[in-house]
Amino acid sequence: MATQESTAAKMAGSPHGIIGRPVARIDGPLKTTGTAEYAGDFHLPGMVHAVPVQATVASGVLRHLDVSAAQAMPGVLEVLHRGNIERIYRAVPNDPNATVSETRPAFEDDRLYYWGQYIALVVAETPEQATAAAAAVKAEYAAETPDVRRELEPFAGKWHTVSERGKVDDALAAAAVKVDQTYGTPVETHNPIELHATVAAWEGDRVTLYESTQGVVNHRNAMAQILGVPREHVTVITRFLGSGFGGKLFPWAHCALAAVASRRVQRPVKLVVTRTMMFSNVGHRPVTEQRFRLGAGADGKLVALQQDALNHTSLVDAYDEGCGEATPYLYSVPNLKVASALVQRNVGSPMAMRGPGAVPGLFAMESAMDELAVALKMDPVELRLKNDAVKDESNGNPFSSRHLRECLETGSAKFGWSRRTAEVGSMRRDGKVLGWGVAAASWGAYRFACATTVELGADGRARARCATQDIGTGLYTIFAQVLAEKTGLPFERIDVLLGDSSMPEGPLSGGSWSTATVLPAVAEAAEGAIASMLAVASSTPGTPFAGADAKTLRLTEGRVHRASEPAAQGVPFEQILKKARLNRVSADGRSGSAFEDPKARGLSMHSFGAQFVEVEWEPEIARLRVSRVVTVIDAGRIINPRAGANQIKGAVVMGVGMALLEETVYDPRNGQPINANLADYRMVTCPDTPQIDVTFLDYPDYALNSYGARGIGEIGLAGVAPAITSAVYHATGVRVRRLPVRIEDLLRSEIRQA
Amino acid sequence: MQSFSFTKAQTVEEATGAGGRFIGGGTTLVDLMKLNVETPSTLVDITGLPMAEVEKLPDGGLKIGAMVRNSDLAFHPEVKARYAVLSEALLSGASAQLRNMATTGGNLLQRTRCPYFRDTSYSNCNKRNPGSGCAAIGGHNRMMAILGTSDSCIATHPSDMCVGMMALDATIHVSGPKGARSIAIGDFYHLPGTTPNVENALEPGELITHVTLPAPRRQSRQVYLKLRDRASYEFALASAAVVAETSGGHIRNIRVAMGGVGTRPWRAHEAEAALMGKPATPAHFRAAAEAALKDARPQSENGFKVELAKRCIVRALTMATA
Numbered sequence A: 001m002a003t004q005e006s007t008a009a010k011m012a013g014s015p016h017g018i019i020g021r022p023v024a025r026i027d028g029p030l031k032t033t034g035t036a037e038y039a040g041d042f043h044l045p046g047m048v049h050a051v052p053v054q055a056t057v058a059s060g061v062l063r064h065l066d067v068s069a070a071q072a073m074p075g076v077l078e079v080l081h082r083g084n085i086e087r088i089y090r091a092v093p094n095d096p097n098a099t100v101s102e103t104r105p106a107f108e109d110d111r112l113y114y115w116g117q118y119i120a121l122v123v124a125e126t127p128e129q130a131t132a133a134a135a136a137v138k139a140e141y142a143a144e145t146p147d148v149r150r151e152l153e154p155f156a157g158k159w160h161t162v163s164e165r166g167k168v169d170d171a172l173a174a175a176a177v178k179v180d181q182t183y184g185t186p187v188e189t190h191n192p193i194e195l196h197a198t199v200a201a202w203e204g205d206r207v208t209l210y211e212s213t214q215g216v217v218n219h220r221n222a223m224a225q226i227l228g229v230p231r232e233h234v235t236v237i238t239r240f241l242g243s244g245f246g247g248k249l250f251p252w253a254h255c256a257l258a259a260v261a262s263r264r265v266q267r268p269v270k271l272v273v274t275r276t277m278m279f280s281n282v283g284h285r286p287v288t289e290q291r292f293r294l295g296a297g298a299d300g301k302l303v304a305l306q307q308d309a310l311n312h313t314s315l316v317d318a319y320d321e322g323c324g325e326a327t328p329y330l331y332s333v334p335n336l337k338v339a340s341a342l343v344q345r346n347v348g349s350p351m352a353m354r355g356p357g358a359v360p361g362l363f364a365m366e367s368a369m370d371e372l373a374v375a376l377k378m379d380p381v382e383l384r385l386k387n388d389a390v391k392d393e394s395n396g397n398p399f400s401s402r403h404l405r406e407c408l409e410t411g412s413a414k415f416g417w418s419r420r421t422a423e424v425g426s427m428r429r430d431g432k433v434l435g436w437g438v439a440a441a442s443w444g445a446y447r448f449a450c451a452t453t454v455e456l457g458a459d460g461r462a463r464a465r466c467a468t469q470d471i472g473t474g475l476y477t478i479f480a481q482v483l484a485e486k487t488g489l490p491f492e493r494i495d496v497l498l499g500d501s502s503m504p505e506g507p508l509s510g511g512s513w514s515t516a517t518v519l520p521a522v523a524e525a526a527e528g529a530i531a532s533m534l535a536v537a538s539s540t541p542g543t544p545f546a547g548a549d550a551k552t553l554r555l556t557e558g559r560v561h562r563a564s565e566p567a568a569q570g571v572p573f574e575q576i577l578k579k580a581r582l583n584r585v586s587a588d589g590r591s592g593s594a595f596e597d598p599k600a601r602g603l604s605m606h607s608f609g610a611q612f613v614e615v616e617w618e619p620e621i622a623r624l625r626v627s628r629v630v631t632v633i634d635a636g637r638i639i640n641p642r643a644g645a646n647q648i649k650g651a652v653v654m655g656v657g658m659a660l661l662e663e664t665v666y667d668p669r670n671g672q673p674i675n676a677n678l679a680d681y682r683m684v685t686c687p688d689t690p691q692i693d694v695t696f697l698d699y700p701d702y703a704l705n706s707y708g709a710r711g712i713g714e715i716g717l718a719g720v721a722p723a724i725t726s727a728v729y730h731a732t733g734v735r736v737r738r739l740p741v742r743i744e745d746l747l748r749s750e751i752r753q754a
Numbered sequence B: 001m002q003s004f005s006f007t008k009a010q011t012v013e014e015a016t017g018a019g020g021r022f023i024g025g026g027t028t029l030v031d032l033m034k035l036n037v038e039t040p041s042t043l044v045d046i047t048g049l050p051m052a053e054v055e056k057l058p059d060g061g062l063k064i065g066a067m068v069r070n071s072d073l074a075f076h077p078e079v080k081a082r083y084a085v086l087s088e089a090l091l092s093g094a095s096a097q098l099r100n101m102a103t104t105g106g107n108l109l110q111r112t113r114c115p116y117f118r119d120t121s122y123s124n125c126n127k128r129n130p131g132s133g134c135a136a137i138g139g140h141n142r143m144m145a146i147l148g149t150s151d152s153c154i155a156t157h158p159s160d161m162c163v164g165m166m167a168l169d170a171t172i173h174v175s176g177p178k179g180a181r182s183i184a185i186g187d188f189y190h191l192p193g194t195t196p197n198v199e200n201a202l203e204p205g206e207l208i209t210h211v212t213l214p215a216p217r218r219q220s221r222q223v224y225l226k227l228r229d230r231a232s233y234e235f236a237l238a239s240a241a242v243v244a245e246t247s248g249g250h251i252r253n254i255r256v257a258m259g260g261v262g263t264r265p266w267r268a269h270e271a272e273a274a275l276m277g278k279p280a281t282p283a284h285f286r287a288a289a290e291a292a293l294k295d296a297r298p299q300s301e302n303g304f305k306v307e308l309a310k311r312c313i314v315r316a317l318t319m320a321t322a
């Protein structure tokens, strides 16, 4: 086990010390000086602006659209709508390489499925003119009463079995101690600070799309299908992302609208989705409602577990949140059933949000576990240790690397859990009641295919190219670390070029798999480029290495030298390239997905974690704040503990928001998200942020890749909310099963004085 | 946003004669213009007027120019030392960036955060569109008022600063086409009644020039307590401003005002009456809180505010008399 600091210390002395070192992100200065170009920052000559018009009813039919006033307004070039737009094609259903978020193209029919649905698009010279004209478009509706109810039960539809083993009904009936409760999570809106944006520019029949996307390759493929042009005619550029949290995985309706509008007016078009539209048109974490039944022996050993998970979806897509993600393997339990079903509501299509499935799923499961611990009068850490699984009982496979037990034990020690007294409201400090809660966390470990190119140039620089993108987590720096490791060059002499779909195809930024996916490919490409460099050195007359066996040569600290001699006696590689009259040497690196890797076959691969939370409760004024969080993460080897800890801390903060603040509220009468701005939709502010202590266990998982790295983007959010609600219960005696925890709920507490 | 002309006034006369809408920090006005809720054709920038000073008055009171920024006022040494309730109220509001822009005059006239008022796709808002109805009644009403509401409007007055000023018995000084006059803050804000579009006592063209505060009573202690969903950048669910003078364990003088619960910055006269001359005990505090909320009329989602406001008052009284 190692903390951030000791990892650094451990690695500093090793020749490959750059891997595992807490380095600052190489793109940091660009961002802090405002020079990083996000999609909406591109200004092209002759560019005009598009603003969508949104429906103000959530269900019904668009009867009539009057665009005459808008059309006549200053600066307006075009008002596009169902009556005059050219065909927007659908993407091929279930094409994994060309996925879209909302399958229905904009303006496809006259039905209204959700509030805010695009019904027209104004293109004008300036954003202000387009906005004004969009407001002047008049729509007539045949409105119907929308269904935006948060409650998903009663549900009479068909359930789908996700996982099953043993005989759960019998085991539940016979269990000595039971929990049977339903847990709810609300609509959460992704709300990355960077708004979704598209800048589309055609040159003849070729289009360049400056996009805010988590997947330039998928985006290119999907847009080629949607626009009806060959793939090679579409280039997607995403140099930087102001995050996405899943909301930017796949194209939304506005992307096609911007491209089609640009083709129509024959000028570059910029479309920036407004913050209000962010709440209705670009996805959200759906409402979930999950009934959990747990049965245990008096000793606390689980005998039965049943999860029935509903989530809402839109009328145009069947989005399955997958709340059963972590349920089948987290604990040892002989009888288990996980089932799920979808309920349609008049809302825009949901979309994966940080830790989809596992995060709401674990809120329910870990809350139920806490309730079981209370029913058993057993310590909740002990209950989890008692039910730790040694293999994945859903399929019998061993885990590639699982240290949940150590996460819980380490977290307990760091948090001081042994000082906890079990009774509700029994702990005090400085005139406040304290509540302590714990939850386990888990998230899958994945690796997908990746191709990348590395070159060593006559300018003395190493350069990597890959059509993936840095969502803001530090992927640029991961590439740089591998290049630095392999070539010995400092970061100042390394260029990482990402976010361009014309480069070798890399992964989507999703599922926490980017680092694990790119590492083997970039390592292979770097090794290939170095091998090529050494071959050039040995075959170029006039270098000290001419005629030497390339196998006896090395590249260290940017210098080619004999293995038997120190790097200082070698020659900078750029001099050798010059001698050879070469501009560069380069090589491709390619790695496949873990699903096809014999090393990973038959293994269950997941990350694990434990969340320990302290809340402070002032019963006299119903004020509750999260004061302290200790997080222990088992996510393989951590390549950059600084960026890694940043991911975990950010996720914990998001978890505080999920537990206590965030909820998109719909007006039941017209289906409008009524708090669609950053003042009324509450996210955590700095003073709400607890003290956060992050520990990485740092056990390499070599089944996933040669670096032993898994992913860390999502796991930090898993388990935070249930640890908070358990702490809330411990402090107040109020068990909140429907997030977020509100002052209304806390006022029910019978503890009136600290 | 509708097009508008913009002029910068150099003198009070120029401003009041310009026939336009005054703009101070613009944090309310520009926000609502972007939403097309406010559509002035002329904006008169008043930030250059000589009303940006805080001065101590000969009688020991304080004169606050209408252009004094919220941050400057909150950190002014006189305010921090002698009008702590005002400083605390200001600092509990909005964000540092907003407070740096917001002016004293603009804060007094900030508009409600009612989501239906702020969204012109709802034609039914009596405040914006007199006689059209009220979309908030029967809608999402968790943040709405529970005191001073009518069947026409239930919008909360969102200010924290004004609640502090209520408890300090501030006077608002205005200048207009018909000359200058002063209005006690208690008379300044109107209840919505059947005309929620008429929010205050200002006549057309009248400019707020300054606010005066009487000298604080020497023995008084002041507290502003704000309860809200998150720790910062959040409007009050309930807040209380208390200025209390106690001796021998008894309350000799008391001012209680409330925010987050009323359709205007709310002075709790009933609570004050219940406390005058009484021992400063939890039972009397609770009784005062009950009195303050006895006329509360909650909506479907904000019943919790009644109890929360009571607890807020009790805690603020406890702090101010400890």
Ligand SMILES: Cc1cc2nc3c(=O)[nH]c(=O)nc-3n(C[C@H](O)[C@H](O)[C@H](O)COP(=O)(O)OP(=O)(O)OC[C@H]3O[C@@H](n4cnc5c(N)ncnc54)[C@H](O)[C@@H]3O)c2cc1C
Residues within 6 Å of the ligand: A679, B021, B022, B023, B024, B025, B026, B027, B028, B029, B030, B031, B046, B066, B067, B070, B092, B093, B094, B095, B098, B101, B102, B103, B104, B105, B106, B107, B108, B109, B110, B158, B159, B160, B161, B206, B207, B208, B209, B233, B234, B235, B236
């Ligand atoms: C996101 C957000 C959160 C906020 N949170 C809080 C909070 O928690 N607590 C709180 O108290 N406030 C809060 N506010 C409101 C903020 O305090 C006000 O917007 C601010 O005080 C208004 O001052 P201003 O100078 O910017 O006013 P302006 O926007 O310039 O003007 C407001 C109105 O007053 C008129 N006006 C301005 N000056 C004068 C004058 N001298 N004479 C006559 N008329 C005048 C204008 O014509 C306009 O109608 C928040 C605001 C925002 C946007």
Ligand code: SF4
Residues within 6 Å of the ligand: B112, B114, B115, B116, B117, B124, B125, B126, B127, B128, B133, B134, B135, B136, B137, B152, B153, B154, B155, B196
């Ligand atoms: S509460 Fe007042 S401001 Fe809100 S919709 Fe009703 S009338 Fe308009």
